[in-house]
Amino acid sequence: MLISAKLKPIALVTSLVLTLAACSEDTSSTQGPNYGGGTTDPGNGGGTSFDEKALVANLVDNVITPTFTSFNQQAAANHATLSQYCAVEKSAAEGEATEDERLAALLEAQTSWRDTTALWQHAELMQMGPLLENEGELRNLIYSWPAKSLCGVDQDTAYFEDGMINLDSTRPYDIKERTATRRGLVSLEHLLFSEQLNHSCSISNDALADWNNRSDSERRIARCEFAIEVASDLVDNSQVLLDKWNGDSGYAMALKNAGEVDSSFDSAHAAVNVISDALFYLTEQVKDKKLALPLGYESNSCGLEACPQDVESPIAAQSLANIQANLAAFEKLFTGNGIAQDNTTGFDDFLIEEEGTDTKDAMLKGLTDSNKTLESINGTLQQALIDEKAKVEQTHEKVKDVTDQLKHDFINKLALELPKSSAGDND
Structure with a gap:
């Protein structure tokens, strides 16, 4: 018995975590112009006065670990x-x-x-x-x-x-x-x-x-x-x-102790870069694999045309809900809005500190617009590729609005390095 899937709002998908826990982009540069230097402060290492250790601690303790x-x-x-x-x-x-x-x-x-x-x-x-x-x-x-x-x-x-x-x-x-x-x-x-x-x-x-x-x-x-x-x-x-x-020797502690004596990370900035790398799932998987591939923007099982059979979750028809959950997770990791209401230190705050308010606003708007287009799709992604292809294309465009900012202004403003898997991606 195949039960039809319904798209879950971001608030509902995100609440599961909180309740259970308590096509062109400029890729000429693979890193921000100030990457890795500019200060002798072992707590940061990225040439900024922003408290990067606090950013890492909040994202680890209040977003990722929960x-x-x-x-x-x-x-x-x-x-x-x-x-x-x-x-x-x-x-x-x-x-x-x-x-x-x-x-x-x-x-x-x-x-x-x-x-x-x-x-x-x-x-x-x-x-x-x-x-x-x-x-x-x-x-x-x-x-x-x-x-x-x-x-x-x-x-x-x-x-x-x-x-x-x-x-x-x-x-x-x-x-x-x-x-x-x-x-x-x-x-x-x-x-x-x-x-x-x-x-x-x-x-x-x-x-x-x-x-x-x-x-x-x-x-x-x-x-x-x-x-x-x-x-x-x-x-x-x-x-x-x-x-x-978890634990004293776990990866979470390694991130939080970055820049300290005997740390596996030279600086908190290096730990921030590890977390920022995870955000590129939105580019490499959501935009390219979950949307562009079934749309036929790259060769798929149907050639170079819309291909419903190539969606992520064809049997349970969970594809749209998966993408929306990915967007919700990106927003939590970007804004630092996790289980602690009194601590929301995130990349958005880092951008504001580094005169990147416009970048922050553009990324948040892109997330909002992406979710609006997702919510406008009736039924499953498979059916939408047949009956509402323009809406799926619009979703891809809105997600790309976010990833364009991520791959250029985001890393430049914060002096971060692109993950190796994204350095040569020109789409």
């Missing part, structure tokens, strides 16, 4: 909800639960996935430290997009049920040994939302040989049982993120 904590809590709640759903699915197979009860439990499981995904889409825009280590290994285990393999998920559903890989008793199944595309939120989307119960593989292996001939109930139960395993693995990986982030 986001990672909330995701961990929601991942645990999601595991519990999926376990309840699977129990109802089994009861329905035995005639002890009605079809309406089964569908209601499925809807709760799908809603739980949406809530978990909404929180992760905030964390997606806060990738630094443990989420970037080993080419983003931990991040990919949680959310492998754009990489995915529906066939791989179907295979692992059968492998998990059998307790072995492709009926080979010498290869016991262990999800920790499986690739990222068979795990995490992308896998759960397929398991919970795909109405097609036949497997997605062009050629079935031994484990899937009889899959398409099994009853609907048997296949739904196999999928929900594997979904519980995937959800449990998701909890584990969300805890790994917290463990690497």
Whole structure:
């Protein structure tokens, strides 16, 4: 049963975090003109009198840490909800639960996935430290997009049920040994939302040989049982993120102690640059991958034309909500408006200090305009690419208004350096 997605307002998506926690751009320069120098103050290092240590502390303590904590809590709640759903699915197979009860439990499981995904889409825009280590290994285990393999998920559903890989008793199944595309939120989307119960593989292996001939109930139960395993693995990986982030030796403390003796960062300015790098998710992923790619601005599955199948979340139709969550996370990281109402030190304050008020205003206006265009879209992003393409194009333009400022005036005013992945991007 595919439940249609509704776009969530920024306030609603952001409140999940707070409640659970307590086409041309000028790229001729890869860094601001004052990058990395101008003062002997170890607390800053960027040639500014602005208190960059205070900026880092607020963003870490009141924005980033609460986001990672909330995701961990929601991942645990999601595991519990999926376990309840699977129990109802089994009861329905035995005639002890009605079809309406089964569908209601499925809807709760799908809603739980949406809530978990909404929180992760905030964390997606806060990738630094443990989420970037080993080419983003931990991040990919949680959310492998754009990489995915529906066939791989179907295979692992059968492998998990059998307790072995492709009926080979010498290869016991262990999800920790499986690739990222068979795990995490992308896998759960397929398991919970795909109405097609036949497997997605062009050629079935031994484990899937009889899959398409099994009853609907048997296949739904196999999928929900594997979904519980995937959800449990998701909890584990969300805890790994917290463990690497928190504590005296965690990455959060390393950022806050930047510029101090024995710090891994030479200055607070270097730590600020790490956080500012995360903002470029809006350029490299939201603008280019989530909007430009399905619009056909670059080659996609349909060539160079609008391609609904290339949206981020085609099965659950969560794409618009994901983009809106990304925008909300960007705004929190930019303004410093987290869980502490009495401390909102953010990049906007830094810009004002560095005579960049116009840049700050332009970026905030771009965010507001982006959300207005998103809210004007009726239905899903897939359908909008067919019926309301102009609105999707306008959303791309408004997001680009923000990223144009981000890649030029923002880094120049604050004497920051572009992330390497953006230095050569001319779109």
